[in-house]
Amino acid sequence: MSENSVKAQGSGNGGGEEPRIGVFICHCGGNISDVVDVHRVAEEIGRLPFVVFSTTHTFVCSDPGQALIEQKIKELNLNRVIVAACSPTLHELTFRRTLARAGLNQYLFEHTNIREQVSWVVADHELATQKATRLIRAAVARVRDLVPLQKRRIPIHPSALVIGGGVAGLTAARDLADRGFAVTVIESAPFLGGRMAQLDRLYPTGQRARELLKPLVDEVVRHPRITIHTNAELLQATGFIGDFRTTVRLHPRGVDASLRNAGAVMAVCPEEAPDPFNYGLTKRKAIYLPYEGCYPPYPAIDWKACTKCGKCVEAAGKAGIDLEGQPTDIEIQSGVILMAVGLDLYEPRRGEYGYREHPEVVTLAQLNRLLDADGPTGGKLVLNGRPIRNVGFIHCVGSLQHKGIHPPMPDGRINDYCSRICCTTTLRAATELKERFPELNIYDFHEDIRTYGRGHEAYYDRASQQGVVFVRFDPLRPPRVEHDPRGEAPLVVKTVDRLTLGEEVEVPIDLLVLATGLVARDMAKLVDLYRCSVGSDRFLLEVHPKLRPVELAAFGLFLAGSVQGPMDTVESTAAAAAAASKAAALIAQAHVELDPFIAKVTEEKCSGCRICLYVCPYDAISRDDAKKVAVVNEALCTGCGTCVATCPCNAIIQFGFGDTQVKSEILALLGRQPAAAEAA
Amino acid sequence: MTQVGTQTQQPGPGRTTWEPRIIGFLCYWCSYTGADSAGTARMQYPPNVDIIKVMCSGRIDPELITTAFANGADGVMVLGCHIGDCHYISGNHKTMVRMPLMRRLLAELGLEPERFRHEWVSAAEGEKFSKLVGEMTEQVRALGPLNWPRLLHERGVGHGMDLKAWGE
Numbered sequence: 001m002s003e004n005s006v007k008a009q010g011s012g013n014g015g016g017e018e019p020r021i022g023v024f025i026c027h028c029g030g031n032i033s034d035v036v037d038v039h040r041v042a043e044e045i046g047r048l049p050f051v052v053f054s055t056t057h058t059f060v061c062s063d064p065g066q067a068l069i070e071q072k073i074k075e076l077n078l079n080r081v082i083v084a085a086c087s088p089t090l091h092e093l094t095f096r097r098t099l100a101r102a103g104l105n106q107y108l109f110e111h112t113n114i115r116e117q118v119s120w121v122v123a124d125h126e127l128a129t130q131k132a133t134r135l136i137r138a139a140v141a142r143v144r145d146l147v148p149l150q151k152r153r154i155p156i157h158p159s160a161l162v163i164g165g166g167v168a169g170l171t172a173a174r175d176l177a178d179r180g181f182a183v184t185v186i187e188s189a190p191f192l193g194g195r196m197a198q199l200d201r202l203y204p205t206g207q208r209a210r211e212l213l214k215p216l217v218d219e220v221v222r223h224p225r226i227t228i229h230t231n232a233e234l235l236q237a238t239g240f241i242g243d244f245r246t247t248v249r250l251h252p253r254g255v256d257a258s259l260r261n262a263g264a265v266m267a268v269c270p271e272e273a274p275d276p277f278n279y280g281l282t283k284r285k286a287i288y289l290p291y292e293g294c295y296p297p298y299p300a301i302d303w304k305a306c307t308k309c310g311k312c313v314e315a316a317g318k319a320g321i322d323l324e325g326q327p328t329d330i331e332i333q334s335g336v337i338l339m340a341v342g343l344d345l346y347e348p349r350r351g352e353y354g355y356r357e358h359p360e361v362v363t364l365a366q367l368n369r370l371l372d373a374d375g376p377t378g379g380k381l382v383l384n385g386r387p388i389r390n391v392g393f394i395h396c397v398g399s400l401q402h403k404g405i406h407p408p409m410p411d412g413r414i415n416d417y418c419s420r421i422c423c424t425t426t427l428r429a430a431t432e433l434k435e436r437f438p439e440l441n442i443y444d445f446h447e448d449i450r451t452y453g454r455g456h457e458a459y460y461d462r463a464s465q466q467g468v469v470f471v472r473f474d475p476l477r478p479p480r481v482e483h484d485p486r487g488e489a490p491l492v493v494k495t496v497d498r499l500t501l502g503e504e505v506e507v508p509i510d511l512l513v514l515a516t517g518l519v520a521r522d523m524a525k526l527v528d529l530y531r532c533s534v535g536s537d538r539f540l541l542e543v544h545p546k547l548r549p550v551e552l553a554a555f556g557l558f559l560a561g562s563v564q565g566p567m568d569t570v571e572s573t574a575a576a577a578a579a580a581s582k583a584a585a586l587i588a589q590a591h592v593e594l595d596p597f598i599a600k601v602t603e604e605k606c607s608g609c610r611i612c613l614y615v616c617p618y619d620a621i622s623r624d625d626a627k628k629v630a631v632v633n634e635a636l637c638t639g640c641g642t643c644v645a646t647c648p649c650n651a652i653i654q655f656g657f658g659d660t661q662v663k664s665e666i667l668a669l670l671g672r673q674p675a676a677a678e679a680a
Numbered sequence: 681m682t683q684v685g686t687q688t689q690q691p692g693p694g695r696t697t698w699e700p701r702i703i704g705f706l707c708y709w710c711s712y713t714g715a716d717s718a719g720t721a722r723m724q725y726p727p728n729v730d731i732i733k734v735m736c737s738g739r740i741d742p743e744l745i746t747t748a749f750a751n752g753a754d755g756v757m758v759l760g761c762h763i764g765d766c767h768y769i770s771g772n773h774k775t776m777v778r779m780p781l782m783r784r785l786l787a788e789l790g791l792e793p794e795r796f797r798h799e800w801v802s803a804a805e806g807e808k809f810s811k812l813v814g815e816m817t818e819q820v821r822a823l824g825p826l827n828w829p830r831l832l833h834e835r836g837v838g839h840g841m842d843l844k845a846w847g848e
Binding site: 087088089113115116117118120121122123124127128130131134135138531532533534535536541543553597615617618638639640641642644645646654657659662663665666667669670671672 | 701703713715716718720722723724727731733734735739740742743744748751752753762765767768769770771778810
């Protein structure tokens with residue numbers, strides 16, 4: 001709960017005083033003043049009522065510019081400040097701080113955009129000057145109704161919940177725990193490690209993924225401040241920044257650490273199911289370990305495959321296995337939450353480049369399992385016992401899709417984005433194939449190659465030197481995969497090569513590898529529980545890609561890794577570390593201060609109709625049944641103002657965007673006198 | 681009508697011709713940033729649309745739109761984030777439902793539908809923004825000035841608002 005509520009101090013007139021407005025118009029070193037006659041604007045604005053000072057400055061954001069604002073606030077007793085300059089996204093905060101330094105409430109400020117939205121887009125000097133005048137006039141009308149506001153101050157429980165036990169979640173958990181905060185990691189699978197555990201060698205260093213993962217897992221599981229729950233399912237969530245309460249259902253694992261003879265127990269299990277760890281290339285038992293060295297180090301039971309025949313219980317000597325375990329629900333309290341659920345691999349449609357029609361067509365992930373020395377073939381390149389001479393790779397399967405060429409995904413959208421990792425992963429695999437099997441012919445069919453990261457281009461150079469044949473196809477005419485009519489090889493790939501100026505090529509292929517893209521996981525539950533913003537690519541959406549890249553718009557939620565978009569392991573760990581550090585900075589303050597532009601219910605006007613309860617995207621409004629009025633939870637409100645527009649009684653106001661303020665702005669823009677100010 | 685409309689303008693020296701006055705309500709996270717990106721790319725567009733920033737298009741109360749029309753706006757634009765990209769999850773879903781209703785309401789009041797436009801503009805769509813402003817300015821210009829109080833007066837509607845047409 002908030003300690004200090006947002007207070008509108010004084011009357012609607014700002015502390016009860018008559019407005020004394022100071023206007024500072026920026027030349028922006030000519031960016032504005034070359035087009036807008038700033039001196040004329042300053043003069044016209046200076047004649048408006050309540051404007052006691054109006055001037056121009058070469059760079060208002062510079063130290064002398066800010067010093068001038070401070071000086072004039074003190075000298076002329078200004079109680080409202082307007083800066084007309086660039087976009088508020090750039091310098092609104094700068095000037096709020098200037099006001100605060102001069103001892104004026106920082107919210108008695110208005111930033112008018114006369115650069116991006118006037119001088120840079122209107123060439124005519126006269127029209128631009130008029131437009132700038134109109135906008136500043138509207139700002140003058142608007143600030144008259146500003147009231148001093150205080151930031152909301154909300155205490156933070158010194159703990160974090162990390163959702164997802166892959167490399168991003170583990171990295172974030174370790175970093176946060178190292179900073180002294182209690183961390184809970186929940187993982188839906190029975191084992192930690194996520195996607196990274198399934199990888200073989202990683203670019204750009206060529207190290208083995210599980211060897212890199214192992215020390216991280218060890219660090220996390222031994223950390224005194226980290227609690228881990230596997231087989232965990234998100235059930236419910238309440239609360240808000242500082243005090244989230246998440247209910248998690250822990251499904252029974254069926255096996256505990258007291259099991260001694262795991263190998264023998266797994267051997268007697270009669271049930272088999274496709275092994276998702278090997279992307280369906282092999283089968284596994286219903287009681288299984290995904291790989292050597294996993295954590296927890298004892299098996300888990302795949303309840304979908306298990307028939308509860310009891311053979312494993314007997315083999316275990318009735319110790320360590322319980323087939324009748326029931327799920328338990330626990331509540332986890334946390335100050336912040338980090339989303340680290342990762343992503344999924346695109347599953348090609350049946351028949352897409354012959355996938356699931358020809359056994360010779362595999363995905364890149366499957367190939368990486370085949371290349372893995374610990375993989376299903378022990379690292380041997382074998383397919384149906386046939387020797388392999390020609391390997392083909394097709395890029396951008398499920399990525400960079402084009403409308404009309406690729407059928408839409410189940411939700412009707414197409415994956416028009418680049419999955420980023422597949423080019424380098426493909427070329428890394430190609431170079432490894434060439435090194436280990438120099439007699440192979442490798443053909444790389446691409447519409448584009450994006451080896452964008454540090455060290456990535458080296459794989460392209462290496463592959464070129466090793467004689468990998470690159471064929472560039474037209475994205476609007478993707479290659480066709482057919483049975484080789486000559487019988488030279490099982491398949492033939494037909495396409496038009498743009499690198500040889502449109503030559504038609506037919507390449508016999510023994511093994512065709514589809515470089516499948518990355519897609520967002522089904523996060524409906526997560527999105528619903530925590531009110532996450534989702535981008536049009538279905539990945540979670542940050543507040544701003546540059547200014548707040550690892551935060552969600554709902555307060556106290558952070559994005560750790562590839563939940564946000566396609567990332568490789570390098571980027572995922574970097575994003576997770578960034579999320580951990582942002583989260584730690586927040587927790588360390590013990591309190592958070594939030595902007596005060598939230599909604600507030602005027603109780604006398606509220607009819608208690610509940611309409612606002614249903615429109616609030618954050619469930620921030622509840623109804624006080626005793627008083628029969630709506631109540632806004634200040635910690636949950638993000639200040640979108642949807643309820644304000646919805647309220648049939650005009651009982652809800654939004655600080656900074658009150659009806660009176662916006663209406664004054666409209667009237668001033670249209671050259672009409674604003675009505676007498678009511679309380680905004 | 682033209683004469684009345686002229687009085688609501690603030691023509692500069694030597695300019696007496698009527699220019700459409702359009703109010704644009706833009707959500708901060710997508711459309712306002714989209715307008716900024718049009719500026720950063722130095723796209724030129726007519727100066728007739730004056731922008732009012734709101735945090736979310738869900739904040740745009742129909743009353744604000746009628747306030748604009750009732751006080752001399754010749755046109756109103758409402759721009760928000762694309763569906764699925766709302767900073768506030770679903771604020772724009774309310775806009776999506778409200779604005780078609782608003783258009784019908786305005787039509788009931790005798791307003792030409794071209795005076796009101798509701799579109800989605802993302803933060804990256806500076807070009808779309810500048811194109812929309814150009815189109816809107818021209819379509820409102822083609823209609824000529826709107827005198828809302830007189831319009832209501834002629835149609836015999838209005839409740840308690842000042843029904844005097846401007847300049848009378």
